[in-house]
Amino acid sequence: MTSMQNTIVALKTQLDEKIWSDDQERLAPFLQEWRGRWHGNTPLLLRPRTTLEVAAIIKICAAHKTPITVQGGNTGLVGGQMPQGEILLSTQNLNHIRAAHFDDMSMVCEAGVTLQNAQNAADNLGLKFPLSLASQGSCTIGGNLSTNAGGVHVLKYGTAKDLVFGVEAVLPNGEIFNGLSSLRKDNTGYDLSKLLLGAEGTLGIITAASLKLFPKPKETIRVMAAAASPAQALAFLNIARVGNHLSMFELIPDLGMEYVTTHIPNMRSPFSTSHPWYVLLDWEFDTDNGAAGFAENLLSQASEQGHIQDAVIAASQSQAEALSALRENLSAAQKPVGATIKHDITVPISQVPTFIKQANTALLANIPHCRPLPFGHLGDGNIHYNIGQPEGMDSAKFMSQEETVNNIVYDIVDALGGSISAEHGIGILKKDQLAKRSDTAKASMMKTIKTALDPDGILNPRLIF
Ligand SMILES: Cc1cc2nc3c(=O)[nH]c(=O)nc-3n(C[C@H](O)[C@H](O)[C@H](O)COP(=O)(O)OP(=O)(O)OC[C@H]3O[C@@H](n4cnc5c(N)ncnc54)[C@H](O)[C@@H]3O)c2cc1C
Numbered sequence: 042m043t044s045m046q047n048t049i050v051a052l053k054t055q056l057d058e059k060i061w062s063d064d065q066e067r068l069a070p071f072l073q074e075w076r077g078r079w080h081g082n083t084p085l086l087l088r089p090r091t092t093l094e095v096a097a098i099i100k101i102c103a104a105h106k107t108p109i110t111v112q113g114g115n116t117g118l119v120g121g122q123m124p125q126g127e128i129l130l131s132t133q134n135l136n137h138i139r140a141a142h143f144d145d146m147s148m149v150c151e152a153g154v155t156l157q158n159a160q161n162a163a164d165n166l167g168l169k170f171p172l173s174l175a176s177q178g179s180c181t182i183g184g185n186l187s188t189n190a191g192g193v194h195v196l197k198y199g200t201a202k203d204l205v206f207g208v209e210a211v212l213p214n215g216e217i218f219n220g221l222s223s224l225r226k227d228n229t230g231y232d233l234s235k236l237l238l239g240a241e242g243t244l245g246i247i248t249a250a251s252l253k254l255f256p257k258p259k260e261t262i263r264v265m266a267a268a269a270s271p272a273q274a275l276a277f278l279n280i281a282r283v284g285n286h287l288s289m290f291e292l293i294p295d296l297g298m299e300y301v302t303t304h305i306p307n308m309r310s311p312f313s314t315s316h317p318w319y320v321l322l323d324w325e326f327d328t329d330n331g332a333a334g335f336a337e338n339l340l341s342q343a344s345e346q347g348h349i350q351d352a353v354i355a356a357s358q359s360q361a362e363a364l365s366a367l368r369e370n371l372s373a374a375q376k377p378v379g380a381t382i383k384h385d386i387t388v389p390i391s392q393v394p395t396f397i398k399q400a401n402t403a404l405l406a407n408i409p410h411c412r413p414l415p416f417g418h419l420g421d422g423n424i425h426y427n428i429g430q431p432e433g434m435d436s437a438k439f440m441s442q443e444e445t446v447n448n449i450v451y452d453i454v455d456a457l458g459g460s461i462s463a464e465h466g467i468g469i470l471k472k473d474q475l476a477k478r479s480d481t482a483k484a485s486m487m488k489t490i491k492t493a494l495d496p497d498g499i500l501n502p503r504l505i506f
Contacts, residue, residue, distance in 0.1 A: 048107035048128070049085050055101060060094060060134070062086045071129060074115055074122075076376075079469075081123035083110070090134045092209060092217060092248040098130060099246065099499075100215030106497045111242040113184030114155060116176040118385070119468025121241050121504050122184070132183050135248055138162050146254040147206060147223035152183025152247045159252065168254035171198040171288075175369040183247045189239030191464030193368075196420035197288040197325070200464065204253050207234035210245035213495035221251045236490070241466050242501040244494050258325035261288075262336045263361040266343070266352040267316030271394040274320050274419060277348040278390070280339055281322055282420075289323040290420030291368050292393075297416050300374035301367050308367060311353040320349075320419070321368050371416050375427060378412075380436035382428045382446045388459035390422040397424065399453050404428055407449060408442060423463035426450060447474060467505045475505070 042050075053061060062068065063085050072081040089095045102109050110124035112131045132153035139149040143166055150159050156177040163170035172185060174192040184190075186208060190201045198204065207220035220234035237245050268274040274292055281287050295315050302308045326332040336354060343349045355361035375381050388396045401413045412429035428446060430439035451461050451474055467475050476484070488506060491498075 044105050045084065045107055045128075048102060048105040051101045051105065052085065052087065052098065052128070056087070056094070056097065060088050060090060062088075068129075071112060071115065071131060072123070074117075076118070079120040079123040081110075081129070082126055083124040083129040084126070085128050087128065087130045088134045089130065089132075092135075092211065095130070095135070095211045095246055095248055096215050096217050099211050099213065102128065102499055103214050103497070106499060108499050108502045110501055111183075111187075111246050113153065113181035113187070114176070114179040116180040117184060117188060117468065118383075118465045119462075119470040121188075121466060121468035121501060123469075125503065127502070130246065132181060132246075132248075135183070139249065141166050142223065143167065145223040146256075148252045148254055149221055149249055150182045150252060151249045152181060154182050156180050156182065156185055163252075163254050164257070166254070167257065169257045170204070170252055170254055172201055172204055175372065182250055182252070186238050186247055186250055187240060187242050188466045189464070191418065191421070191423060193289045193291060193418065195418060195423070195464075196282075196290060198255065202235065202238045205234070205238065206251040206253060208237055208247045208251070209249040210234075210237050210247045212245045213497075213500045217248075218245065221249060223251055239466070241468060241504050243491055243504055244500070246500070256327070258288075258327060260326045260329045260332045261361075262324045262326070262332055263355040263364055264320075264322050264324075264336065264340065264352055265311055265364045265367075266320045266322070266340070266349040267312060268318045268320060268349050269316070271318060271397050271415075271419070273348045274318055275390070275394055276346070277320060277343045278420060280343045280346070280348065281324070283339065284335065286324040286326060286335070287322065287420065288325045289321065291321040291417060292419040292424070293319040293321065293368060293371065293416050294414060295319070296412060296414050297371050297374070298367065300378060300414075301370050304374045304377045305366075305370045308370060309363075310367070311364065312351055316350050319367075321364060322420075368416075371414075372425075375414065375429060379430045379432075379434075380439050381414075381430070382440070382443050384426040384447070384450050384461075385423070385463050385465045386426055386450065386454045386459055386461060387421070387423040387463035388454060388457045390419070392457040392459070393419055393422055393424060396453060396457055396459070397426075400426060400450055403449050403453065404446065407445065408439075410434075411439075418463075422459075451478065469503060472505055 108127040110127045112122040135151040135153040141148040410431035417425040
């Protein structure tokens with residue numbers, strides 16, 4: 042018998058049969074993802090319910106040097122959660138909120154708790170967990186921390202890494218590391234929890250996390266404004282962040298608005314005419330006094346200085362949600378338009394207009410009539426730079442140019458001092474580009490750490506390197 046077959050026999054005989062399955066029908070949803078880009082295969086799916094069960098699984102896999110892939114909500118965009126013949130461990134059943142403390146402003150969630158459920162639990166406690174992504178109904182806390190997810194509130198609250206005190210994890214030898222605490226100060230050597238954040242499951246399986254909660258704002262004002270160019274939107278950002286109330290600042294091109302309002306049911310632009318660019322923003326206030334006046338004042342300043350062409354302030358919760366839906370549906374709205382080559386890049390905020398201009402010019406010169414659609418988190422310099430195929434072009438022919446397109450985009454990113462992965466991670470998708478572009482000392486330190494913790498390379502073995 043092969044080592045994989047021996048491992049499967051050991052897992053099936055030593056674990057409760059409720060937590061494993063090799064029924065291909067039950068496995069199917071775990072082996073495809075919403076974009077249809079990644080497809081997986083596995084001989085066995087494991088759905089442990091406790092940290093001890095995760096540890097038991099990893100000990101068996103470690104003893105046989107058998108590789109294992111970890112999956113949370115299966116919303117990752119770089120292919121890391123999709124097994125290619127490895128055993129698949131889903132955290133879906135690690136879904137309890139173990140504790141929530143108002144005074145400590147902290148909450149301990151198991152890894153498989155969805156982001157939406159974590160937000161709701163914080164809300165029930167009278168506090169806020171500010172991580173916010175369009176995938177929040179499905180993505181999990183473990184996945185969010187392993188990818189160091191960003192989302193729309195990074196400019197005020199930081200990325201997932203900034204929203205956690207510590208984690209509990211099962212290490213590649215099956216040992217349980219307990220970094221759960223709610224201490225705001227703890228200088229007792231290396232911060233080992235941090236090592237696991239953004240590690241994409243290559244150094245340990247996060248089983249629970251102690252999350253940082255924040256006071257709920259008394260009032261949030263949501264605005265959609267229209268701008269002539271990314272440079273004008275940036276000038277508006279400089280006005281909008283005065284007073285430190287800004288918690289979201291998202292850029293949408295008119296092509297994106299056209300796709301969303303055409304391809305997603307019940308979506309309408311709040312403006313009667315189209316504009317080249319739009320910005321969706323939130324201002325949060327700790328008091329309910331003076332918020333409206335503050336917003337109107339900043340919008341008039343931006344308008345008088347010519348940075349915005351029009352603006353609407355959401356007058357109700359449902360209007361605020363309708364404005365957000367225009368941004369949240371941007372990814373889904375690109376699907377019917379054909380193949381898209383996607384990038385998740387970050388540059389210094391000041392360089393976003395230059396990046397968009399240079400990338401659009403270079404790509405249109407290389408692939409005439411391609412349709413660049415740059416959108417996303419202007420407030421923190423993170424742009425999702427998607428390029429749609431020219432109308433009528435064969436999708437496969439367009440996708441065959443992916444590497445050339447990537448090199449054009451990433452060369453510009455490098456020249457502007459940016460990063461080729463802002464918030465989605467490296468996974469499978471970007472590992473060649475990382476190898477090509479990474480600082481050599483960083484690459485060698487990362488390999489040293491991986492080898493020290495996982496000498497047999499059993500955890501998420503195909504990722505990053
Ligand atoms: C519509 C849409 C919008 C999105 N918007 C954003 C956005 O604004 N910002 C953003 O950052 N991302 C965004 N994403 C990407 C995705 O939602 C995030 O990367 C999310 O953090 C992944 O969480 P998940 O639970 O789905 O993880 P999965 O997809 O299951 O896994 C992602 C990676 O983490 C590893 N992993 C998962 N759980 C664990 C664990 N417990 N321990 C160790 N490793 C683990 C997996 O092996 C894999 O490598 C979006 C995705 C979609 C589909």
